[in-house]
Amino acid sequence: MQEINNICRAFLWSGDYFSHRPGNVSWEHVCTPKGEGGLGLRRITLWNVAALGRYVWAIEAKKDSLWLRWINAVYIKGAEWWSYVPTQDSSWYWKRICEVKEQMKMIYTAQQLTNMQKFSIQECYKKLTGENEKVNWSKFVWNRLTLPKHRFICWLVMKERLNIALRLRNMGIIDDPLCRLCGTEDETHLHIFFNCPFSLEVCKSISKWMQFELFGDSIDSSCRKVLTSRRSRFQKQSLLAVLGAAIYFIWLARNDAVWNSKIDIIRYHVHRIQKVCIDRIYSVIPYKITNRDKSWLRDRANSMMICN
Ligand SMILES: [Zn+2]
Structure with missing residues:
Protein backbone atom coordinates (compact mmCIF):
# COMPACT_ATOMS: atom_id res chain seq x y z
CA MET A 1 0.00 0.00 0.00
CA CYS A 31 -6.48 12.40 0.33
CA THR A 32 -9.25 14.34 2.07
CA PRO A 33 -12.67 14.88 0.47
CA LYS A 34 -13.08 17.81 -1.92
CA GLY A 35 -15.54 19.51 0.42
CA GLU A 36 -12.88 19.48 3.12
CA GLY A 37 -10.18 21.00 0.93
CA GLY A 38 -8.55 17.90 -0.57
CA LEU A 39 -8.52 16.29 -4.00
CA GLY A 40 -10.90 13.58 -2.86
CA LEU A 41 -8.50 10.65 -3.29
CA ARG A 42 -8.97 7.73 -0.94
CA ARG A 43 -6.62 6.98 1.92
CA ILE A 44 -5.98 3.43 0.83
CA THR A 45 -4.62 2.15 4.14
CA LEU A 46 -7.84 3.21 5.87
CA TRP A 47 -9.94 1.91 2.99
CA ASN A 48 -8.18 -1.42 3.46
CA VAL A 49 -9.10 -1.41 7.15
CA ALA A 50 -12.73 -0.70 6.21
CA ALA A 51 -12.72 -3.49 3.61
CA LEU A 52 -11.28 -5.99 6.11
CA GLY A 53 -13.79 -4.66 8.63
CA ARG A 54 -16.38 -6.59 6.69
CA TYR A 55 -14.87 -9.84 8.02
CA VAL A 56 -14.84 -8.52 11.56
CA TRP A 57 -18.53 -7.69 11.16
CA ALA A 58 -19.34 -11.07 9.58
CA ILE A 59 -17.81 -12.90 12.54
CA GLU A 60 -19.48 -10.63 15.11
CA ALA A 61 -22.88 -10.81 13.41
CA LYS A 62 -22.48 -14.61 13.18
CA LYS A 63 -23.11 -14.78 9.46
CA ASP A 64 -23.05 -18.27 8.11
CA SER A 65 -20.48 -19.25 5.51
CA LEU A 66 -17.98 -22.00 4.96
CA TRP A 67 -15.13 -19.60 5.75
CA LEU A 68 -16.70 -18.57 9.06
CA ARG A 69 -17.26 -22.16 10.11
CA TRP A 70 -13.65 -22.87 9.28
CA ILE A 71 -12.38 -19.80 11.21
CA ASN A 72 -14.43 -20.91 14.20
CA ALA A 73 -13.11 -24.44 14.07
CA VAL A 74 -9.45 -23.48 13.59
CA TYR A 75 -9.00 -20.20 15.50
CA ILE A 76 -11.85 -18.91 17.61
CA LYS A 77 -13.04 -22.27 18.92
CA GLY A 78 -16.13 -20.88 20.61
CA ALA A 79 -14.32 -18.02 22.39
CA GLU A 80 -15.90 -14.56 22.56
CA TRP A 81 -14.87 -12.77 19.34
CA TRP A 82 -14.83 -9.18 20.63
CA SER A 83 -12.19 -9.98 23.28
CA TYR A 84 -10.44 -12.73 21.32
CA VAL A 85 -6.65 -12.48 20.99
CA PRO A 86 -4.85 -14.53 18.28
CA THR A 87 -2.15 -16.99 19.30
CA GLN A 88 1.46 -16.34 18.29
CA ASP A 89 1.45 -19.09 15.67
CA SER A 90 -1.68 -17.81 13.86
CA SER A 91 -1.28 -16.99 10.18
CA TRP A 92 -0.37 -13.47 9.03
CA TYR A 93 -3.74 -12.67 7.56
CA TRP A 94 -5.63 -13.86 10.65
CA LYS A 95 -3.53 -11.65 12.89
CA ARG A 96 -4.23 -8.78 10.50
CA ILE A 97 -8.01 -9.30 10.78
CA CYS A 98 -7.63 -9.31 14.56
CA GLU A 99 -5.71 -6.02 14.36
CA VAL A 100 -8.51 -4.55 12.27
CA LYS A 101 -10.96 -5.67 14.95
CA GLU A 102 -9.04 -3.54 17.47
CA GLN A 103 -9.33 -0.52 15.13
CA MET A 104 -13.04 -1.19 14.64
CA LYS A 105 -13.53 -1.07 18.41
CA MET A 106 -12.77 2.65 18.27
CA ILE A 107 -15.74 3.36 15.99
CA TYR A 108 -18.27 0.59 16.70
CA THR A 109 -19.50 -1.35 19.69
CA ALA A 110 -20.02 -5.12 19.39
CA GLN A 111 -23.75 -4.49 19.68
CA GLN A 112 -23.75 -2.04 16.79
CA LEU A 113 -22.04 -4.57 14.55
CA THR A 114 -24.39 -7.36 15.57
CA ASN A 115 -27.40 -5.19 14.78
CA MET A 116 -26.13 -4.24 11.34
CA GLN A 117 -28.05 -6.02 8.58
CA LYS A 118 -25.48 -5.06 5.96
CA PHE A 119 -21.93 -3.80 6.25
CA SER A 120 -21.01 -0.72 4.19
CA ILE A 121 -17.29 -0.27 3.53
CA GLN A 122 -17.96 3.33 2.50
CA GLU A 123 -19.69 4.11 5.80
CA CYS A 124 -16.98 2.44 7.84
CA TYR A 125 -14.32 4.38 5.93
CA LYS A 126 -16.13 7.64 6.66
CA LYS A 127 -16.19 6.80 10.37
CA LEU A 128 -12.47 5.96 10.30
CA THR A 129 -11.50 9.24 8.63
CA GLY A 130 -13.85 11.29 10.80
CA GLU A 131 -15.60 14.52 9.83
CA ASN A 132 -13.38 17.52 9.22
CA GLU A 133 -14.18 21.16 8.79
CA LYS A 134 -15.66 22.08 5.40
CA VAL A 135 -13.99 24.71 3.23
CA ASN A 136 -16.11 27.47 1.70
CA TRP A 137 -14.40 27.44 -1.71
CA SER A 138 -15.17 23.97 -3.03
CA LYS A 139 -18.10 25.28 -5.08
CA PHE A 140 -15.71 27.56 -6.91
CA VAL A 141 -12.81 25.15 -7.44
CA TRP A 142 -14.89 22.09 -8.41
CA ASN A 143 -17.35 23.95 -10.60
CA ARG A 144 -18.47 21.74 -13.51
CA LEU A 145 -17.98 24.43 -16.13
CA THR A 146 -14.36 25.02 -15.13
CA LEU A 147 -11.71 23.08 -17.08
CA PRO A 148 -10.06 20.35 -14.97
CA LYS A 149 -6.56 21.82 -15.35
CA HIS A 150 -7.88 25.21 -14.26
CA ARG A 151 -9.50 23.55 -11.25
CA PHE A 152 -6.18 22.05 -10.22
CA ILE A 153 -4.36 25.41 -10.32
CA CYS A 154 -7.26 27.09 -8.47
CA TRP A 155 -7.08 24.34 -5.87
CA LEU A 156 -3.36 25.09 -5.35
CA VAL A 157 -4.13 28.81 -5.11
CA MET A 158 -6.78 28.19 -2.44
CA LYS A 159 -4.28 26.04 -0.53
CA GLU A 160 -1.71 28.85 -1.08
CA ARG A 161 0.67 26.25 -2.45
CA LEU A 162 1.76 27.54 -5.86
CA ASN A 163 5.51 27.88 -6.11
CA ILE A 164 5.42 31.66 -5.91
CA ALA A 165 8.62 33.63 -5.43
CA LEU A 166 8.00 34.48 -1.78
CA ARG A 167 7.43 30.82 -0.94
CA LEU A 168 10.59 29.76 -2.81
CA ARG A 169 12.56 32.51 -1.05
CA ASN A 170 11.30 31.31 2.33
CA MET A 171 12.37 27.79 1.38
CA GLY A 172 15.85 29.14 0.55
CA ILE A 173 15.60 28.22 -3.16
CA ILE A 174 15.80 31.75 -4.64
CA ASP A 175 16.90 35.17 -3.36
CA ASP A 176 14.56 37.55 -5.15
CA PRO A 177 10.94 37.51 -3.93
CA LEU A 178 9.72 40.24 -6.32
CA CYS A 179 6.76 39.73 -8.66
CA ARG A 180 7.93 38.53 -12.08
CA LEU A 181 5.23 40.46 -13.90
CA CYS A 182 5.65 43.95 -12.45
CA GLY A 183 8.83 43.81 -10.40
CA THR A 184 7.50 46.21 -7.79
CA GLU A 185 6.08 44.07 -4.98
CA ASP A 186 6.70 40.71 -3.35
CA GLU A 187 5.16 37.87 -5.28
CA THR A 188 2.44 36.50 -2.99
CA HIS A 189 -0.70 34.64 -4.04
CA LEU A 190 -2.77 37.73 -3.36
CA HIS A 191 -0.42 40.02 -5.25
CA ILE A 192 -0.19 37.97 -8.46
CA PHE A 193 -3.92 37.55 -8.91
CA PHE A 194 -5.45 40.63 -7.32
CA ASN A 195 -2.94 43.45 -6.84
CA CYS A 196 -0.47 43.18 -9.70
CA PRO A 197 -1.01 45.94 -12.35
CA PHE A 198 -0.77 43.24 -15.03
CA SER A 199 -3.59 41.17 -13.51
CA LEU A 200 -5.71 44.22 -12.78
CA GLU A 201 -5.65 45.08 -16.48
CA VAL A 202 -6.62 41.52 -17.46
CA CYS A 203 -9.40 41.48 -14.86
CA LYS A 204 -10.73 44.85 -16.02
CA SER A 205 -11.14 43.62 -19.59
CA ILE A 206 -12.72 40.36 -18.44
CA SER A 207 -15.21 42.17 -16.19
CA LYS A 208 -16.18 44.44 -19.05
CA TRP A 209 -16.68 41.43 -21.32
CA MET A 210 -18.83 39.60 -18.76
CA GLN A 211 -20.71 42.81 -17.88
CA PHE A 212 -20.12 41.91 -14.26
CA GLU A 213 -17.64 43.26 -11.72
CA LEU A 214 -16.17 39.82 -11.27
CA PHE A 215 -13.03 40.61 -9.33
CA GLY A 216 -13.00 41.62 -5.68
CA ASP A 217 -9.84 41.97 -3.62
CA SER A 218 -9.46 38.20 -3.16
CA ILE A 219 -10.86 34.96 -4.55
CA ASP A 220 -13.17 34.76 -1.55
CA SER A 221 -14.72 38.13 -2.19
CA SER A 222 -14.91 37.46 -5.95
CA CYS A 223 -16.80 34.22 -5.33
CA ARG A 224 -19.12 35.93 -2.89
CA LYS A 225 -19.91 38.59 -5.49
CA VAL A 226 -20.91 35.87 -7.95
CA LEU A 227 -22.84 33.66 -5.55
CA THR A 228 -24.81 36.52 -3.99
CA SER A 229 -25.62 38.14 -7.35
CA ARG A 230 -29.07 37.85 -8.89
CA ARG A 231 -27.79 35.94 -11.90
CA SER A 232 -29.21 32.56 -12.93
CA ARG A 233 -27.49 29.38 -11.76
CA PHE A 234 -26.00 28.87 -15.21
CA GLN A 235 -24.59 32.40 -15.36
CA LYS A 236 -23.11 32.03 -11.89
CA GLN A 237 -21.36 28.82 -12.91
CA SER A 238 -20.11 30.51 -16.07
CA LEU A 239 -18.77 33.46 -14.08
CA LEU A 240 -16.94 31.13 -11.71
CA ALA A 241 -15.48 29.26 -14.70
CA VAL A 242 -14.22 32.57 -16.09
CA LEU A 243 -12.72 33.46 -12.71
CA GLY A 244 -10.94 30.08 -12.64
CA ALA A 245 -9.65 30.56 -16.19
CA ALA A 246 -8.38 34.06 -15.36
CA ILE A 247 -6.43 32.64 -12.40
CA TYR A 248 -5.00 29.89 -14.60
CA PHE A 249 -3.90 32.18 -17.44
CA ILE A 250 -2.40 34.80 -15.13
CA TRP A 251 -0.35 32.00 -13.59
CA LEU A 252 0.65 30.88 -17.09
CA ALA A 253 1.69 34.44 -18.00
CA ARG A 254 3.74 34.62 -14.82
CA ASN A 255 5.50 31.36 -15.71
CA ASP A 256 6.18 32.63 -19.21
CA ALA A 257 7.83 35.66 -17.64
CA VAL A 258 9.95 33.45 -15.35
CA TRP A 259 11.00 30.76 -17.82
CA ASN A 260 10.94 32.52 -21.19
CA SER A 261 11.53 36.11 -20.07
CA LYS A 262 8.56 37.37 -22.04
CA ILE A 263 5.25 39.00 -21.24
CA ASP A 264 2.62 39.02 -23.99
CA ILE A 265 0.23 41.95 -24.44
CA ILE A 266 -2.86 41.99 -22.23
CA ARG A 267 -5.16 41.61 -25.21
CA TYR A 268 -3.64 38.23 -26.03
CA HIS A 269 -4.25 36.84 -22.53
CA VAL A 270 -7.81 38.18 -22.42
CA HIS A 271 -8.56 36.57 -25.77
CA ARG A 272 -7.24 33.21 -24.60
CA ILE A 273 -9.35 33.30 -21.43
CA GLN A 274 -12.45 34.17 -23.43
CA LYS A 275 -11.93 31.53 -26.08
CA VAL A 276 -11.19 28.70 -23.65
CA CYS A 277 -14.21 29.56 -21.50
CA ILE A 278 -16.67 29.86 -24.35
CA ASP A 279 -15.47 26.56 -25.88
CA ARG A 280 -15.67 24.82 -22.55
CA ILE A 281 -19.10 26.13 -21.64
CA TYR A 282 -20.55 25.19 -25.03
CA SER A 283 -19.11 21.70 -24.75
CA VAL A 284 -20.52 20.92 -21.28
CA ILE A 285 -23.73 22.92 -20.97
CA PRO A 286 -25.07 20.82 -18.11
CA TYR A 287 -28.82 21.08 -18.45
CA LYS A 288 -31.46 22.77 -20.52
CA ILE A 289 -30.78 26.45 -20.18
CA THR A 290 -33.33 29.19 -20.64
CA ASN A 291 -33.53 31.26 -23.81
CA ARG A 292 -32.35 34.22 -21.80
CA ASP A 293 -29.19 32.36 -20.74
CA LYS A 294 -28.70 31.16 -24.29
CA SER A 295 -28.71 34.66 -25.67
CA TRP A 296 -26.50 35.88 -22.81
CA LEU A 297 -23.96 33.21 -23.74
CA ARG A 298 -24.24 34.06 -27.44
CA ASP A 299 -23.61 37.71 -26.65
CA ARG A 300 -20.49 36.80 -24.68
CA ALA A 301 -19.24 34.66 -27.56
CA ASN A 302 -19.91 37.45 -30.05
CA SER A 303 -18.13 40.09 -28.00
CA MET A 304 -14.84 38.27 -27.54
CA MET A 305 -11.71 40.27 -28.26
CA ILE A 306 -10.21 39.79 -31.67
CA CYS A 307 -6.57 38.83 -31.47
CA ASN A 308 -4.38 37.50 -34.25
ZN1 LIG B 1 3.16 42.15 -9.87
Missing part, protein backbone atom coordinates in the same frame (compact mmCIF):
# COMPACT_ATOMS: atom_id res chain seq x y z
CA GLN A 2 2.87 2.34 0.78
CA GLU A 3 4.23 1.61 -2.69
CA ILE A 4 0.88 2.32 -4.36
CA ASN A 5 0.76 5.62 -2.47
CA ASN A 6 4.28 6.46 -3.65
CA ILE A 7 3.33 5.80 -7.28
CA CYS A 8 0.14 7.90 -7.07
CA ARG A 9 2.01 10.68 -5.35
CA ALA A 10 4.85 10.68 -7.90
CA PHE A 11 2.32 10.68 -10.73
CA LEU A 12 0.35 13.61 -9.32
CA TRP A 13 3.35 15.87 -8.83
CA SER A 14 5.70 14.81 -11.62
CA GLY A 15 3.64 12.84 -14.16
CA ASP A 16 5.90 9.86 -13.61
CA TYR A 17 5.50 6.69 -11.59
CA PHE A 18 8.74 7.14 -9.75
CA SER A 19 9.93 10.45 -8.38
CA HIS A 20 11.23 11.90 -5.16
CA ARG A 21 10.13 15.40 -6.12
CA PRO A 22 8.39 16.90 -3.09
CA GLY A 23 4.70 17.66 -3.63
CA ASN A 24 3.12 21.07 -3.06
CA VAL A 25 0.43 19.67 -0.76
CA SER A 26 0.93 16.86 1.75
CA TRP A 27 -0.43 13.48 0.70
CA GLU A 28 -2.68 13.42 3.71
CA HIS A 29 -4.35 16.64 2.57
CA VAL A 30 -4.59 15.40 -1.02
Whole structure:
Protein backbone atom coordinates (compact mmCIF):
# COMPACT_ATOMS: atom_id res chain seq x y z
CA MET A 1 0.00 0.00 0.00
CA GLN A 2 2.87 2.34 0.78
CA GLU A 3 4.23 1.61 -2.69
CA ILE A 4 0.88 2.32 -4.36
CA ASN A 5 0.76 5.62 -2.47
CA ASN A 6 4.28 6.46 -3.65
CA ILE A 7 3.33 5.80 -7.28
CA CYS A 8 0.14 7.90 -7.07
CA ARG A 9 2.01 10.68 -5.35
CA ALA A 10 4.85 10.68 -7.90
CA PHE A 11 2.32 10.68 -10.73
CA LEU A 12 0.35 13.61 -9.32
CA TRP A 13 3.35 15.87 -8.83
CA SER A 14 5.70 14.81 -11.62
CA GLY A 15 3.64 12.84 -14.16
CA ASP A 16 5.90 9.86 -13.61
CA TYR A 17 5.50 6.69 -11.59
CA PHE A 18 8.74 7.14 -9.75
CA SER A 19 9.93 10.45 -8.38
CA HIS A 20 11.23 11.90 -5.16
CA ARG A 21 10.13 15.40 -6.12
CA PRO A 22 8.39 16.90 -3.09
CA GLY A 23 4.70 17.66 -3.63
CA ASN A 24 3.12 21.07 -3.06
CA VAL A 25 0.43 19.67 -0.76
CA SER A 26 0.93 16.86 1.75
CA TRP A 27 -0.43 13.48 0.70
CA GLU A 28 -2.68 13.42 3.71
CA HIS A 29 -4.35 16.64 2.57
CA VAL A 30 -4.59 15.40 -1.02
CA CYS A 31 -6.48 12.40 0.33
CA THR A 32 -9.25 14.34 2.07
CA PRO A 33 -12.67 14.88 0.47
CA LYS A 34 -13.08 17.81 -1.92
CA GLY A 35 -15.54 19.51 0.42
CA GLU A 36 -12.88 19.48 3.12
CA GLY A 37 -10.18 21.00 0.93
CA GLY A 38 -8.55 17.90 -0.57
CA LEU A 39 -8.52 16.29 -4.00
CA GLY A 40 -10.90 13.58 -2.86
CA LEU A 41 -8.50 10.65 -3.29
CA ARG A 42 -8.97 7.73 -0.94
CA ARG A 43 -6.62 6.98 1.92
CA ILE A 44 -5.98 3.43 0.83
CA THR A 45 -4.62 2.15 4.14
CA LEU A 46 -7.84 3.21 5.87
CA TRP A 47 -9.94 1.91 2.99
CA ASN A 48 -8.18 -1.42 3.46
CA VAL A 49 -9.10 -1.41 7.15
CA ALA A 50 -12.73 -0.70 6.21
CA ALA A 51 -12.72 -3.49 3.61
CA LEU A 52 -11.28 -5.99 6.11
CA GLY A 53 -13.79 -4.66 8.63
CA ARG A 54 -16.38 -6.59 6.69
CA TYR A 55 -14.87 -9.84 8.02
CA VAL A 56 -14.84 -8.52 11.56
CA TRP A 57 -18.53 -7.69 11.16
CA ALA A 58 -19.34 -11.07 9.58
CA ILE A 59 -17.81 -12.90 12.54
CA GLU A 60 -19.48 -10.63 15.11
CA ALA A 61 -22.88 -10.81 13.41
CA LYS A 62 -22.48 -14.61 13.18
CA LYS A 63 -23.11 -14.78 9.46
CA ASP A 64 -23.05 -18.27 8.11
CA SER A 65 -20.48 -19.25 5.51
CA LEU A 66 -17.98 -22.00 4.96
CA TRP A 67 -15.13 -19.60 5.75
CA LEU A 68 -16.70 -18.57 9.06
CA ARG A 69 -17.26 -22.16 10.11
CA TRP A 70 -13.65 -22.87 9.28
CA ILE A 71 -12.38 -19.80 11.21
CA ASN A 72 -14.43 -20.91 14.20
CA ALA A 73 -13.11 -24.44 14.07
CA VAL A 74 -9.45 -23.48 13.59
CA TYR A 75 -9.00 -20.20 15.50
CA ILE A 76 -11.85 -18.91 17.61
CA LYS A 77 -13.04 -22.27 18.92
CA GLY A 78 -16.13 -20.88 20.61
CA ALA A 79 -14.32 -18.02 22.39
CA GLU A 80 -15.90 -14.56 22.56
CA TRP A 81 -14.87 -12.77 19.34
CA TRP A 82 -14.83 -9.18 20.63
CA SER A 83 -12.19 -9.98 23.28
CA TYR A 84 -10.44 -12.73 21.32
CA VAL A 85 -6.65 -12.48 20.99
CA PRO A 86 -4.85 -14.53 18.28
CA THR A 87 -2.15 -16.99 19.30
CA GLN A 88 1.46 -16.34 18.29
CA ASP A 89 1.45 -19.09 15.67
CA SER A 90 -1.68 -17.81 13.86
CA SER A 91 -1.28 -16.99 10.18
CA TRP A 92 -0.37 -13.47 9.03
CA TYR A 93 -3.74 -12.67 7.56
CA TRP A 94 -5.63 -13.86 10.65
CA LYS A 95 -3.53 -11.65 12.89
CA ARG A 96 -4.23 -8.78 10.50
CA ILE A 97 -8.01 -9.30 10.78
CA CYS A 98 -7.63 -9.31 14.56
CA GLU A 99 -5.71 -6.02 14.36
CA VAL A 100 -8.51 -4.55 12.27
CA LYS A 101 -10.96 -5.67 14.95
CA GLU A 102 -9.04 -3.54 17.47
CA GLN A 103 -9.33 -0.52 15.13
CA MET A 104 -13.04 -1.19 14.64
CA LYS A 105 -13.53 -1.07 18.41
CA MET A 106 -12.77 2.65 18.27
CA ILE A 107 -15.74 3.36 15.99
CA TYR A 108 -18.27 0.59 16.70
CA THR A 109 -19.50 -1.35 19.69
CA ALA A 110 -20.02 -5.12 19.39
CA GLN A 111 -23.75 -4.49 19.68
CA GLN A 112 -23.75 -2.04 16.79
CA LEU A 113 -22.04 -4.57 14.55
CA THR A 114 -24.39 -7.36 15.57
CA ASN A 115 -27.40 -5.19 14.78
CA MET A 116 -26.13 -4.24 11.34
CA GLN A 117 -28.05 -6.02 8.58
CA LYS A 118 -25.48 -5.06 5.96
CA PHE A 119 -21.93 -3.80 6.25
CA SER A 120 -21.01 -0.72 4.19
CA ILE A 121 -17.29 -0.27 3.53
CA GLN A 122 -17.96 3.33 2.50
CA GLU A 123 -19.69 4.11 5.80
CA CYS A 124 -16.98 2.44 7.84
CA TYR A 125 -14.32 4.38 5.93
CA LYS A 126 -16.13 7.64 6.66
CA LYS A 127 -16.19 6.80 10.37
CA LEU A 128 -12.47 5.96 10.30
CA THR A 129 -11.50 9.24 8.63
CA GLY A 130 -13.85 11.29 10.80
CA GLU A 131 -15.60 14.52 9.83
CA ASN A 132 -13.38 17.52 9.22
CA GLU A 133 -14.18 21.16 8.79
CA LYS A 134 -15.66 22.08 5.40
CA VAL A 135 -13.99 24.71 3.23
CA ASN A 136 -16.11 27.47 1.70
CA TRP A 137 -14.40 27.44 -1.71
CA SER A 138 -15.17 23.97 -3.03
CA LYS A 139 -18.10 25.28 -5.08
CA PHE A 140 -15.71 27.56 -6.91
CA VAL A 141 -12.81 25.15 -7.44
CA TRP A 142 -14.89 22.09 -8.41
CA ASN A 143 -17.35 23.95 -10.60
CA ARG A 144 -18.47 21.74 -13.51
CA LEU A 145 -17.98 24.43 -16.13
CA THR A 146 -14.36 25.02 -15.13
CA LEU A 147 -11.71 23.08 -17.08
CA PRO A 148 -10.06 20.35 -14.97
CA LYS A 149 -6.56 21.82 -15.35
CA HIS A 150 -7.88 25.21 -14.26
CA ARG A 151 -9.50 23.55 -11.25
CA PHE A 152 -6.18 22.05 -10.22
CA ILE A 153 -4.36 25.41 -10.32
CA CYS A 154 -7.26 27.09 -8.47
CA TRP A 155 -7.08 24.34 -5.87
CA LEU A 156 -3.36 25.09 -5.35
CA VAL A 157 -4.13 28.81 -5.11
CA MET A 158 -6.78 28.19 -2.44
CA LYS A 159 -4.28 26.04 -0.53
CA GLU A 160 -1.71 28.85 -1.08
CA ARG A 161 0.67 26.25 -2.45
CA LEU A 162 1.76 27.54 -5.86
CA ASN A 163 5.51 27.88 -6.11
CA ILE A 164 5.42 31.66 -5.91
CA ALA A 165 8.62 33.63 -5.43
CA LEU A 166 8.00 34.48 -1.78
CA ARG A 167 7.43 30.82 -0.94
CA LEU A 168 10.59 29.76 -2.81
CA ARG A 169 12.56 32.51 -1.05
CA ASN A 170 11.30 31.31 2.33
CA MET A 171 12.37 27.79 1.38
CA GLY A 172 15.85 29.14 0.55
CA ILE A 173 15.60 28.22 -3.16
CA ILE A 174 15.80 31.75 -4.64
CA ASP A 175 16.90 35.17 -3.36
CA ASP A 176 14.56 37.55 -5.15
CA PRO A 177 10.94 37.51 -3.93
CA LEU A 178 9.72 40.24 -6.32
CA CYS A 179 6.76 39.73 -8.66
CA ARG A 180 7.93 38.53 -12.08
CA LEU A 181 5.23 40.46 -13.90
CA CYS A 182 5.65 43.95 -12.45
CA GLY A 183 8.83 43.81 -10.40
CA THR A 184 7.50 46.21 -7.79
CA GLU A 185 6.08 44.07 -4.98
CA ASP A 186 6.70 40.71 -3.35
CA GLU A 187 5.16 37.87 -5.28
CA THR A 188 2.44 36.50 -2.99
CA HIS A 189 -0.70 34.64 -4.04
CA LEU A 190 -2.77 37.73 -3.36
CA HIS A 191 -0.42 40.02 -5.25
CA ILE A 192 -0.19 37.97 -8.46
CA PHE A 193 -3.92 37.55 -8.91
CA PHE A 194 -5.45 40.63 -7.32
CA ASN A 195 -2.94 43.45 -6.84
CA CYS A 196 -0.47 43.18 -9.70
CA PRO A 197 -1.01 45.94 -12.35
CA PHE A 198 -0.77 43.24 -15.03
CA SER A 199 -3.59 41.17 -13.51
CA LEU A 200 -5.71 44.22 -12.78
CA GLU A 201 -5.65 45.08 -16.48
CA VAL A 202 -6.62 41.52 -17.46
CA CYS A 203 -9.40 41.48 -14.86
CA LYS A 204 -10.73 44.85 -16.02
CA SER A 205 -11.14 43.62 -19.59
CA ILE A 206 -12.72 40.36 -18.44
CA SER A 207 -15.21 42.17 -16.19
CA LYS A 208 -16.18 44.44 -19.05
CA TRP A 209 -16.68 41.43 -21.32
CA MET A 210 -18.83 39.60 -18.76
CA GLN A 211 -20.71 42.81 -17.88
CA PHE A 212 -20.12 41.91 -14.26
CA GLU A 213 -17.64 43.26 -11.72
CA LEU A 214 -16.17 39.82 -11.27
CA PHE A 215 -13.03 40.61 -9.33
CA GLY A 216 -13.00 41.62 -5.68
CA ASP A 217 -9.84 41.97 -3.62
CA SER A 218 -9.46 38.20 -3.16
CA ILE A 219 -10.86 34.96 -4.55
CA ASP A 220 -13.17 34.76 -1.55
CA SER A 221 -14.72 38.13 -2.19
CA SER A 222 -14.91 37.46 -5.95
CA CYS A 223 -16.80 34.22 -5.33
CA ARG A 224 -19.12 35.93 -2.89
CA LYS A 225 -19.91 38.59 -5.49
CA VAL A 226 -20.91 35.87 -7.95
CA LEU A 227 -22.84 33.66 -5.55
CA THR A 228 -24.81 36.52 -3.99
CA SER A 229 -25.62 38.14 -7.35
CA ARG A 230 -29.07 37.85 -8.89
CA ARG A 231 -27.79 35.94 -11.90
CA SER A 232 -29.21 32.56 -12.93
CA ARG A 233 -27.49 29.38 -11.76
CA PHE A 234 -26.00 28.87 -15.21
CA GLN A 235 -24.59 32.40 -15.36
CA LYS A 236 -23.11 32.03 -11.89
CA GLN A 237 -21.36 28.82 -12.91
CA SER A 238 -20.11 30.51 -16.07
CA LEU A 239 -18.77 33.46 -14.08
CA LEU A 240 -16.94 31.13 -11.71
CA ALA A 241 -15.48 29.26 -14.70
CA VAL A 242 -14.22 32.57 -16.09
CA LEU A 243 -12.72 33.46 -12.71
CA GLY A 244 -10.94 30.08 -12.64
CA ALA A 245 -9.65 30.56 -16.19
CA ALA A 246 -8.38 34.06 -15.36
CA ILE A 247 -6.43 32.64 -12.40
CA TYR A 248 -5.00 29.89 -14.60
CA PHE A 249 -3.90 32.18 -17.44
CA ILE A 250 -2.40 34.80 -15.13
CA TRP A 251 -0.35 32.00 -13.59
CA LEU A 252 0.65 30.88 -17.09
CA ALA A 253 1.69 34.44 -18.00
CA ARG A 254 3.74 34.62 -14.82
CA ASN A 255 5.50 31.36 -15.71
CA ASP A 256 6.18 32.63 -19.21
CA ALA A 257 7.83 35.66 -17.64
CA VAL A 258 9.95 33.45 -15.35
CA TRP A 259 11.00 30.76 -17.82
CA ASN A 260 10.94 32.52 -21.19
CA SER A 261 11.53 36.11 -20.07
CA LYS A 262 8.56 37.37 -22.04
CA ILE A 263 5.25 39.00 -21.24
CA ASP A 264 2.62 39.02 -23.99
CA ILE A 265 0.23 41.95 -24.44
CA ILE A 266 -2.86 41.99 -22.23
CA ARG A 267 -5.16 41.61 -25.21
CA TYR A 268 -3.64 38.23 -26.03
CA HIS A 269 -4.25 36.84 -22.53
CA VAL A 270 -7.81 38.18 -22.42
CA HIS A 271 -8.56 36.57 -25.77
CA ARG A 272 -7.24 33.21 -24.60
CA ILE A 273 -9.35 33.30 -21.43
CA GLN A 274 -12.45 34.17 -23.43
CA LYS A 275 -11.93 31.53 -26.08
CA VAL A 276 -11.19 28.70 -23.65
CA CYS A 277 -14.21 29.56 -21.50
CA ILE A 278 -16.67 29.86 -24.35
CA ASP A 279 -15.47 26.56 -25.88
CA ARG A 280 -15.67 24.82 -22.55
CA ILE A 281 -19.10 26.13 -21.64
CA TYR A 282 -20.55 25.19 -25.03
CA SER A 283 -19.11 21.70 -24.75
CA VAL A 284 -20.52 20.92 -21.28
CA ILE A 285 -23.73 22.92 -20.97
CA PRO A 286 -25.07 20.82 -18.11
CA TYR A 287 -28.82 21.08 -18.45
CA LYS A 288 -31.46 22.77 -20.52
CA ILE A 289 -30.78 26.45 -20.18
CA THR A 290 -33.33 29.19 -20.64
CA ASN A 291 -33.53 31.26 -23.81
CA ARG A 292 -32.35 34.22 -21.80
CA ASP A 293 -29.19 32.36 -20.74
CA LYS A 294 -28.70 31.16 -24.29
CA SER A 295 -28.71 34.66 -25.67
CA TRP A 296 -26.50 35.88 -22.81
CA LEU A 297 -23.96 33.21 -23.74
CA ARG A 298 -24.24 34.06 -27.44
CA ASP A 299 -23.61 37.71 -26.65
CA ARG A 300 -20.49 36.80 -24.68
CA ALA A 301 -19.24 34.66 -27.56
CA ASN A 302 -19.91 37.45 -30.05
CA SER A 303 -18.13 40.09 -28.00
CA MET A 304 -14.84 38.27 -27.54
CA MET A 305 -11.71 40.27 -28.26
CA ILE A 306 -10.21 39.79 -31.67
CA CYS A 307 -6.57 38.83 -31.47
CA ASN A 308 -4.38 37.50 -34.25
ZN1 LIG B 1 3.16 42.15 -9.87
